[in-house]
Amino acid sequence: MQSPHSTDGTIINGLSVDVEDWFQVGAFENVIDRGDWDGLALRVEDNVLRILDLFDAAEVKATFFTLGWIAKRNPAIIRRIVDRGHELASHGYDHGRVFAFDRKQFAGDIKLARMILEDAGGVQVTGYRAPSFSIDKRTPWAYMELAEQGYAYSSSVAPVVHDHYGWREAPRFAFKPLPWSDLVEIPVTTAILGGRRVAAGGGGFFRVLPYAFSRWAIRQVNRQDCRPAVFYFHPWEIDPEQPRVGNAPIKSKLRHYTNLDKMAEKLRELVHEFEWGRMDILAHREAARAVELAA
Template sequence: MQSLPTSAAIVNGLSVDVEDWFQVGAFEDVIERDQWGALDDRVERNVNAILDLFDEAGASATFFTLGWVAERHGGLLREIAARGHEVASHGWDHERVFRMDRASFGADIERTRKTIEDCCGVRVIGYRAPSFSIDQRTPWAFQELAAQGYLYSSSVAPVAHDHYGWAEAPRFAFNPLPWHDLVELPVTTAEFRGRRLAAGGGGFFRVLPYAFSRWAIRQVNRSEGRPAIFYFHPWEIDPGQPRVAGAPIRSRLRHYTNLERMAGKLRQLIDEFAWGRIDVIAHREAARLAAEKAARPEARRA
């Protein structure tokens, strides 16, 4: 019998970053992009296992998908949409935003959006940057997303980290452009003794005890009254994936630790809390931000 969510009043955002084991930032310096087509393609079987898990739990989610994957697995994207989940953009080939200029970023997100929309017949309104790589170096990224009609982004990790992070960014939903209603939904962090702690999924969820994630999401839901934004990758439930021997030891530790435990931890997390699509949360947060803006004294005077 499925347990009831502990914070039933708050629906949290559940997301999957759809990329294969060879497309991750940890291996970008040892696996060339022109090798990808010859490697063991495991993304479809892993995503189908995730879809079955979500069906069993009655959970809906957003699948931020690489254009490279969408181009090769159109049937998979149609299946994701048919099961009631959102399909959104994760960029074309996992190039980090701060390694592009505005023109190349614009071409990247336009190509990805068109590919996803053509293959599964849904409108793409959401974007997540590879490796949460929108930060203080890329103020033009939000401008380009708004110009191309995206309604929300979930691309900021408001922490200090050696791989990514924008420590000064707000912890919860905000409008990154003063003149536009584009919403940024940062991945979840918790606070402990004045420090921000990454608590939104991925490697932190695999490596740390489950009790930490429970504590962090309860803090966000109960103490702060906000939805958590959680993410993971299909390769994280796949302990049988190939090993990349030439990768740095730190990268191998981050990538392979606790793969065999991930599926079980996910089932526990999904059963314990309420989960939904990121676009639904984005619309709610956009309305909240608009109401807050309208209530400000300067808005009332205008």
């Protein structure tokens, strides 16, 4: 069996970046119109360059789940990601949530995004992450479409309860959603606290909560569950100088802007403390593990 461990027995966790700009987030989807995006300041390129430098300093590789919309307008940064040895994967075209599509619309979205990403990066795209972890029990056709389009893995499920997303009944760790396909789903990390699942895979939870919480959660997953963690964040989260959306709801502002000035340093600590790798490598190992468990 292909183990999630390195040759010395250390578990290799999955490190990922959801590449979208400050105005494309779910928190602002009801106050910033998609039709206005092209008139807003693009900050994603500079932020991705900072992240690439941070990863280089820690000697880690990651997966960049990137919007086709971003790749179409910033092909140079896509080439930088690939040239530095990271995986290029799909985050859909323009951050549309999967449960807002029907199957035909979803098929068109992931096909368009993949075409743009592969053209910009010059590499095959085999991984997908749904915007806002929006694959759930409402979208049984999503995995069928991903498999039919040749994707090897998805990391599109948050197996928790959340007001923006969540599939509480989903497994906590990698699973095969289709009996006839090798496609593997790798959910974002959760930990068990007081007998309940809690989100512990990055994003706003990592930025807002003390670093000690993430350290505890990843250690729980690695040591008690003996499984790799899956961590994600966004380029805008290391950008405290980004424009403010004045007409956004207070709750959205708190989620989006809290601790932006502390995020980069927390990331440096995280990437140096644990072992990290690309999601495609993790997916390959998890698929092999699933085959052995089924044998």
